[in-house]
Amino acid sequence: MKVYDYLKEHMVYLDGGMGTLLQNEGLQPGELPERWNLTHPEKVIAIHKAYFDAGSNIVSTNTFGANSLKYDDEELEAVIKAGVYNVRRAAELSSGTQEKYVALDIGSIGKLLKPYGDFEYEDAVEIYAQVVKLGVKYDVDLIFIETMNDSLDTKAALLAAKENCDLPVFVSNAYGEDGKLMTGASPAAMVAMLEGMHADAIGMNCSLGPKQLAKVVEEYLAYASVPVLLKPNAGLPRSVEGRTVFDVLPDEFAEAMSEYIAQGVRIAGGCCGTTPDYIRAVVQATKEIAPVPVTDKGRTLISSYTHAVEFGKAPVLIGERINPTGKKKFKEALRNNDIDYILKEGLNQQEKGVHVLDVNVGLPEIDEPEMLRNVSYELQAIIDLPLQIDTTDVTAMEGALRRYNGKAMINSVNGKEEVMDAIFPLVQKYGGLVVCLTLDEDGIPDSAEGRVAIARKIIARAAKYGIPRKDLIFDTLAMAVSADSQAALSTLKALQVIRNELGCHTSLGVSNISFGLPLREVITSTFFAIALENGLSAAIMNPNSAEMMKVYYSFKALHGLDDNCADYISNIEKYATVAAGSAVAAGSAGAAASSAGQGGDAEMTPEDELQKAIVKGLKEQAGIVAKKLLETREPLTIVNEQIIPALDIVGKGFENKTMYLPQLLMAAEASQCAFEQIKKKMSDSADKASYRGHFVIATVKGDIHDIGKNIVKLILENYGFDVMDLGKDVDPSVIVDAVAENHVPLVGLSALMTTTVPAMEETIKLLKEKAPWCKTCVGGAVLTQEYADMIGADFYGKDAMATVRYAMSVVEAGN
Amino acid sequence: MEQTVLIRQYKKEDIAEVNLGEVWRYAGYRGIPDRSEKELWSQLEEVLRLADRELTYKVVYFKSRTMAFQHSSEDLEKHLKDCDTYYLFAATLGVGIDRLIAVHGRISPVKGLLLQALGAERIEALCDTFCEEIEALEAEGGKTLTMRFSPGYGDLPLEIQTDIFRILDCNRRIGLSLNKSLLMSPSKSVTAIFGARKGMEENARKKWCTHKCASCPNTNCEYRGK
Numbered sequence A: 001m002k003v004y005d006y007l008k009e010h011m012v013y014l015d016g017g018m019g020t021l022l023q024n025e026g027l028q029p030g031e032l033p034e035r036w037n038l039t040h041p042e043k044v045i046a047i048h049k050a051y052f053d054a055g056s057n058i059v060s061t062n063t064f065g066a067n068s069l070k071y072d073d074e075e076l077e078a079v080i081k082a083g084v085y086n087v088r089r090a091a092e093l094s095s096g097t098q099e100k101y102v103a104l105d106i107g108s109i110g111k112l113l114k115p116y117g118d119f120e121y122e123d124a125v126e127i128y129a130q131v132v133k134l135g136v137k138y139d140v141d142l143i144f145i146e147t148m149n150d151s152l153d154t155k156a157a158l159l160a161a162k163e164n165c166d167l168p169v170f171v172s173n174a175y176g177e178d179g180k181l182m183t184g185a186s187p188a189a190m191v192a193m194l195e196g197m198h199a200d201a202i203g204m205n206c207s208l209g210p211k212q213l214a215k216v217v218e219e220y221l222a223y224a225s226v227p228v229l230l231k232p233n234a235g236l237p238r239s240v241e242g243r244t245v246f247d248v249l250p251d252e253f254a255e256a257m258s259e260y261i262a263q264g265v266r267i268a269g270g271c272c273g274t275t276p277d278y279i280r281a282v283v284q285a286t287k288e289i290a291p292v293p294v295t296d297k298g299r300t301l302i303s304s305y306t307h308a309v310e311f312g313k314a315p316v317l318i319g320e321r322i323n324p325t326g327k328k329k330f331k332e333a334l335r336n337n338d339i340d341y342i343l344k345e346g347l348n349q350q351e352k353g354v355h356v357l358d359v360n361v362g363l364p365e366i367d368e369p370e371m372l373r374n375v376s377y378e379l380q381a382i383i384d385l386p387l388q389i390d391t392t393d394v395t396a397m398e399g400a401l402r403r404y405n406g407k408a409m410i411n412s413v414n415g416k417e418e419v420m421d422a423i424f425p426l427v428q429k430y431g432g433l434v435v436c437l438t439l440d441e442d443g444i445p446d447s448a449e450g451r452v453a454i455a456r457k458i459i460a461r462a463a464k465y466g467i468p469r470k471d472l473i474f475d476t477l478a479m480a481v482s483a484d485s486q487a488a489l490s491t492l493k494a495l496q497v498i499r500n501e502l503g504c505h506t507s508l509g510v511s512n513i514s515f516g517l518p519l520r521e522v523i524t525s526t527f528f529a530i531a532l533e534n535g536l537s538a539a540i541m542n543p544n545s546a547e548m549m550k551v552y553y554s555f556k557a558l559h560g561l562d563d564n565c566a567d568y569i570s571n572i573e574k575y576a577t578v579a580a581g582s583a584v585a586a587g588s589a590g591a592a593a594s595s596a597g598q599g600g601d602a603e604m605t606p607e608d609e610l611q612k613a614i615v616k617g618l619k620e621q622a623g624i625v626a627k628k629l630l631e632t633r634e635p636l637t638i639v640n641e642q643i644i645p646a647l648d649i650v651g652k653g654f655e656n657k658t659m660y661l662p663q664l665l666m667a668a669e670a671s672q673c674a675f676e677q678i679k680k681k682m683s684d685s686a687d688k689a690s691y692r693g694h695f696v697i698a699t700v701k702g703d704i705h706d707i708g709k710n711i712v713k714l715i716l717e718n719y720g721f722d723v724m725d726l727g728k729d730v731d732p733s734v735i736v737d738a739v740a741e742n743h744v745p746l747v748g749l750s751a752l753m754t755t756t757v758p759a760m761e762e763t764i765k766l767l768k769e770k771a772p773w774c775k776t777c778v779g780g781a782v783l784t785q786e787y788a789d790m791i792g793a794d795f796y797g798k799d800a801m802a803t804v805r806y807a808m809s810v811v812e813a814g815n
Numbered sequence B: 001m002e003q004t005v006l007i008r009q010y011k012k013e014d015i016a017e018v019n020l021g022e023v024w025r026y027a028g029y030r031g032i033p034d035r036s037e038k039e040l041w042s043q044l045e046e047v048l049r050l051a052d053r054e055l056t057y058k059v060v061y062f063k064s065r066t067m068a069f070q071h072s073s074e075d076l077e078k079h080l081k082d083c084d085t086y087y088l089f090a091a092t093l094g095v096g097i098d099r100l101i102a103v104h105g106r107i108s109p110v111k112g113l114l115l116q117a118l119g120a121e122r123i124e125a126l127c128d129t130f131c132e133e134i135e136a137l138e139a140e141g142g143k144t145l146t147m148r149f150s151p152g153y154g155d156l157p158l159e160i161q162t163d164i165f166r167i168l169d170c171n172r173r174i175g176l177s178l179n180k181s182l183l184m185s186p187s188k189s190v191t192a193i194f195g196a197r198k199g200m201e202e203n204a205r206k207k208w209c210t211h212k213c214a215s216c217p218n219t220n221c222e223y224r225g226k
Helices: A003-009 A019-025 A031-039 A043-052 A073-093 A121-137 A151-164 A187-196 A211-223 A250-263 A276-286 A328-334 A339-352 A368-382 A394-403 A418-429 A448-464 A487-500 A512-514 A520-533 A546-558 A563-575 A580-597 A606-616 A621-630 A635-655 A660-683 A684-689 A708-716 A732-742 A754-770 A784-790 A799-814 B018-025 B038-052 B074-079 B097-109 B108-138 B161-166 B170-174 B202-209
Strands: A058-060 A099-104 A142-148 A169-173 A201-207 A228-231 A237-240 A243-246 A300-303 A308-311 A318-323 A356-359 A388-390 A409-414 A433-437 A472-475 A505-509 A539-540 A691-700 A723-724 A746-750 A775-778 B003-009 B058-064 B085-092 B143-145 B189-198
Touching: A019 A031, A019 A043, A031 A073, A031 A187, A043 A058, A043 A073, A043 A276, A043 A418, A058 A073, A058 A142, A073 A121, A099 A121, A099 B038, A121 A151, A142 A151, A151 A169, A151 A187, A169 A228, A169 A621, A187 A211, A187 A300, A187 A308, A187 A368, A187 A580, A187 A621, A201 A211, A211 A228, A211 A250, A228 B170, A237 B003, A250 A276, A250 A300, A250 A368, A250 B058, A300 A433, A318 A339, A318 A505, A328 A339, A328 A512, A339 A356, A339 A368, A339 A539, A356 A368, A356 A409, A368 A394, A368 B097, A394 A418, A394 A539, A394 A746, A409 A448, A418 A433, A418 A448, A448 A472, A448 A487, A487 A505, A487 A512, A505 A512, A512 A520, A512 A539, A520 A539, A520 A546, A546 B108, A606 A621, A606 A635, A606 A660, A606 B108, A621 A635, A621 A660, A635 A660, A635 A799, A660 A708, A660 A799, A660 B038, A660 B108, A684 A799, A691 A732, A691 A799, A708 A799, A708 B097, A708 B108, A732 A754, A746 A754, A746 A799, A754 A775, A775 B074, B003 B108, B003 B170, B018 B038, B018 B108, B038 B097, B038 B108, B058 B108, B058 B161, B058 B170, B097 B108, B108 B143, B108 B189, B161 B189
Parallel strands: A058 A099, A099 A142, A142 A169, A169 A201, A201 A228, A318 A356, A318 A539, A356 A388, A388 A409, A409 A433, A433 A472, A472 A505, A505 A539, A691 A723, A691 A746, A746 A775
Antiparallel strands: A237 A243, A300 A308, B003 B058, B058 B085, B085 B189, B143 B189
């Protein structure tokens, strides 16, 4: 019987600890345990056999760390081949009569993936794929991915398994005492991602004893619709007279496991510190317990790398602002590859309280697949909200989903055959909650019945791809009520039927309803309220709309979704009426002005005030005063007569050591607020004219620290340089290409460690060859004048101001 | 011989309170800003608030009677002279602080800078807490500890990190990984070795703690402690 069929009717028992037993046999810390498959097969087989004798159904190969980072290809194959053989041999030798299976054990490659580490996601997938293929070659019964402590790394391993075999794949994560993975993912987030990708069983192992995992197990059992596995440690390790001992003994372990099994755990074993005695005790204690059937929990979840968002409770707000449609500035940002602009849109919406970010970067003249992949990646580097990948380009969709850390929302599919056949395979493979538009080849049906019929068609087709209806969310399409007075009613009726009769969640792009009408927010927000009352689960909306946010908080309070109205009370004032809102703004301007007054300069002119605000690093005030000044003065005059002199005061103070780096940065940030006001006033041409020159900046290949680089960039920008920031861990050729393409006169390179200085040297060499006109300046913690000379840099910037002074001298010499 | 690789996870309360003077020093400020510099202080307070929930304090260590790895560093040899017990450890604050630095480094470099500085101060405080704990244990046997010695100090090459990571199995145990360029991720992490011996000058480690930079040859470093 195949393991998956066996699992349907029976409890499945796993093995227990391996590492601790090998250590007792003489394995040294730092020695590679998998090598023992070849050098000490008898000892390894004896341990496997003891587990089968104790009642384990599944014994994992001793291949936890077997991958190409630790072994060359030849040895890797030998280690895995022997690993599989050793378990098979143990099964033959064992006196146990139970069903026995061999699992290919796969542990983490032990590298933190980008952006917080330096390891490429696709490289990780490839490493896991090689291991999976070898397991398949030597005929294992299932793949067991375990002790994974990062969600993206887990995804890489699961993806490799799914792409390279048809075997059942079990996935087990290691949770810390805080109930999260080391990189922050919650159990619900992992359930969402792993189930979406069709893991066959999921659960947790290692790090803690059975009792400390109670909350994690509970969460898995509540959310998971696949079998849940549990493989805890024998409590916590401590050292007694030179030996590692664990504080939970077999009987106590078995007792705790029995409780979890009664609650619904279907696959049980042990991890560090557990021995065949523990497994025997668990089997004995639980053999009479009838396995709890695995049921579909029907919960609709999406996730980021930290948390899950569930649909069907409080309304889910999906921020719509990352979208170029009708936004001139956004389009410009896309064309200029200005990722920071897009990130700010994301951060702003997060601050406003949305739960999901829609990401649409489609513009005819850009490479959408690359842009979508980059933007999703960059957003996930700094924002922990789940994303809704929004594109009609299937290649772009796949690229973004493949790299996405979690389970994304997918926007969108509809009733057209062609679209379903293109999108559903991606959902099946990468997981996701799909927005389904109720339209098809014949357009949008006028009637609610027509839209519901399309919904039924989509549900049936999705089922063929193994996509459950809980992973479909229907958009019954809000249409302009100004064009058709029945428009809202059809949408709402279809919504009601889909929610109540088909049992699916719903989402709407609510603002379409008000198209062509004055004061759109009023009718949009009213429609939003009605739709929520009719069962709307989510809305794609603009969180900057006070009217929408008022409806959201009110609805939650009125529907018992806001305990003690706490969210309402703490948020609603922000969205008070428009008239009061402008009073608030005026109030804060007044407050800022008076706080400047407190400095004792009651007679200060606005000019002095701006200078002072910048020198003191008062961001808000700098913006407010600049705006006021712009009413009477030319933008460039303000720059030259107030902002630059203020920056000079701080710059000189920094050079003379009367002011320090934090103050330099605060002044820079404050002046940026003033600049923002000024830019709004200036035409594009004048904007460009104010630039001193171009500057390319990057942290070199292999180095992932960029705070120093960011500081230099900010100060350079303040002094009027147009800085092209290539980011961190940048390949020499990328830097050279950027310089050559734009004939940039100056490059700044940053490196933190001695080990990355060679990459800096290589970059400089390549620059001298391909862009000989370009001057290079280097900086970073390990750099010194001697180092800079040695690697052929034109200048060593000991700090941000030194770099600015040098850049100015280069530009002046060039003029 | 003892073969145990053990993990210590500390709570916030176990670690010394944030030494604000150190944070300012790591941020490049000489001394402590006057309280009238409200804007500076409000930035730091905001940073302390942001970081509070994001920091974890984990250590993995290996105690042995012989050196855990082979090396040819004379400086380390000298440093551990007369020791009969060796401690190899790795400590990390986790990835949360890196995330904060990434977000705020992008939208507000001054917060990025202060978070970076806070991380530097906290990881040192974590190492101190761990060492004090071991110091108390070793004191029972009449031994004192040497100062901490890390890869990259003196003639101990950074490449030794590879061995340290293998022995301590850092990724699995505390989620710490070694990059190709031998940088550690998460970035606010330390690996070091120290020894215990009899007859060492009383409180030598304490002295070290008040002047950690004493043995560093880079006397022009702007972060050098006094």
